Amino acid sequence: MAKATPTDIDDLETADLPEMDLYHPKSFLTKWVFSQDAKVIALQYATTATLIGLVALVLSWLMRLQLGFPDSFDFIAPTDYYQYITMHGMIMVIYLLTALFLGGFGNYLIPLMIGARDMVFPYMNMLSYWIYLAAVLLLAATFFVPGGPTGAGWTLYPPQAILSGTPGREWGIVLMLASLALFIVGFTMGGLNYVITVLQARARGMTLMRMPLTIWGIFVATILALLAFPSLFVSVIMLLFDRLLNTSFFMPHIIEFGEKLQYGGGSPILFQHLFWFFGHPEVYIVAVPAFGIVSDLIATHARKNIFGYRMMVWAILIIGLLSFVVWAHHMYVSGMNPYFGFFFATSTLIIAVPTAIKVYNWVLTLWRGNIHLSLPMLFAIGFIITFINGGITGLFLGNVIVDVPLSDTMFVVAHFHMVMGVAPILVVFGAIYHWFPLITGRWLNQTLGHLHFWITFVGAYAIYFPMHYLGFMGVPRRYYSLGETAFIPDSVADLNKFITLAALVVGAAQIVFIFNLIYSIFWGRKAERNPWKATTLEWQTETMPPRHGNFGPQLPRVYRWAYDYSVPGAKDDFIPQNQPPAPDEEAAPTGAPPS
């Protein structure tokens, strides 16, 4: 940014596309079904992800029923339980969270927040959604094939994933792998779009360092996903070969029921390396957009510029970079070379530094801010607290010597649900309460919203705090029932009952939320324009909700960063990014203190 020369003014066809040159839907079908408008695609992504997410929610209820009240439910056989675990994990991590943050929020917010009319490749964007839908349908189909879905656990570790004792060995695992491969192909199309749109289609004046942190989060997460998903793709294809063509990439010599299988010589650890080389960045693919969104929620609802904007950007980048060199901390007990444990423990603990910087900056943004305890703010604060809790147990598990005894216990389950289940989903909720007026022009019902927040927030702690304790007691994860085990006291059963009841209530609160969404789309109170008095471009559109093409005949021009809240001497307590500077504003620095 050293030279103040405008670059390539002649070459601006993307950013300055006049409205009539845009793709225009001609019928209901091209407007709402095969739409190339990023906003519609975003809603399609979000709806699909939510629907399949509800399936995963029901599965978690069933699992909790079994754990809380073992032997009470005849319809849950051990094989069913393993299938619930597998499908719950895979759906939540990939088909819900990844798709919702990048496909949903990414599609809706990127063009609007950077001041573009649409994604750079709208057709490919549409294709991306339809391939995602096919992947989801393929996944859902496993419930109806002979043998049902795979029960291999969401990590699909061979050799057990494709042995005959594992449920869903015939069809379930094959369809699951095919569905994942499709998902990756679809995501790559969408991901290329998000990255290129951010790089090439920003409005005039919107430099990279003027972008809202939401866009930074989605941008970096997309790059992570583009680089990490190939690893999952490789492991999926190789496992598919082992399953369908009887190769031995991952399969060692195995004797099953006294019979020697034709496999031999493969390396199951190789699968784990490939899987986690994807799997750990995946955590940040979900977390980094959440970091970005929560930064914007906090700044807007505390009426204050984000503390340490540059450091927030750097932290996102450093976290993204580090997330590629920590994968084997998921494999301390796999039998890999012990020296790797030392390296990966160190790199894992280093990630705490940029993460802690982010947490401090959120708290310092709140410090002496004009905090409005609106629903988005409540969810944002809930996120910070939950993320700290989940992050701290991550420090426990990052150390080899602590991880070894805690591995495969409920402690791990509690940890990752806190840090990448509850924390990001709180941000998703906060973001929905924040942007719902923009998307629909109506408010969500606030009373139901508060009910939803408090039950979800308190309930999540009722579920997962005791679960850490169960882990310390040695209660193993993935067990259908505990049976007679000497080291597990009877009190564990009571705690399990309590957790199950809490889980049922929290799940029910999500149904209330879904009801609120559907009700408010049609009958919610009408929202005025820019109801939160936010600075970012998506609220400055001519109409709310924004029409196709996002902005009016003229694309917005950006004159400031995204965080001009409570600027001293300004008329309002916010200055939109596209508001030209007042004559006397020119010389003085804008809102933030110099750093």
Added chain:
Amino acid sequence: MTPFRTLGARPWMADQVRRDDMASGRRFGVPAQAIALRIFLVVATVLFSLLYVAYATRMNASTLSPSAFFCSINAFSRASSDWRPLQEPGLLWFNTAFLVFCSLVYLGADHAAAKKNTRQLKNAMILVGILSISFLIGQLLVWQQLNAAGFFARANPSYGFFYMLTGIHGLHLIGGLVFWAILTVRLFQGASPHSLAVNIRLCGQYWHYLLVVWVAIFLLLLLT
């Protein structure tokens, strides 16, 4: 415009505000599809590199100790492994030649597009299609030869990798043929060579890339 300078900007300071107000909003002065191709090539490189790593690792995997992973990853040796080297069918050399010719023809196509020579461009594009499809058919024939000789994927991990690597490489080529088909149809519908020049050049770059990947795979197969 270095990344560090960009990331070091203080967007709230008055002097930076003046600089930022002049920004066009674009990061790179090349067409969006050129950046798309480059990013995709990075993604594909990650994919093929991981296949390489998997190949080397599986080749060295001891039949007894899975913990040997990564310990001898740099040595392409076959100690204590069940790995049997692949017998490369001679047909692979022909197939390689098809891809090399493809790349050369693309260079000619670039030239023709620059000189706005429609007839030459049409010929070049048709030739690319014929050569690419010949390559794919050649690869299928190799599969069939190996299978007929009793070496299907399950015969040995080396054969498993051969089918997988050639399969994934072939799928990438088929993906490229989709774009080739779109361009060729447009060309025959009367689009001017000038309007297609950028896309034809990018298509050519993709083919060059797939040639490099194929040569890397072929070398790996020959050397191990």
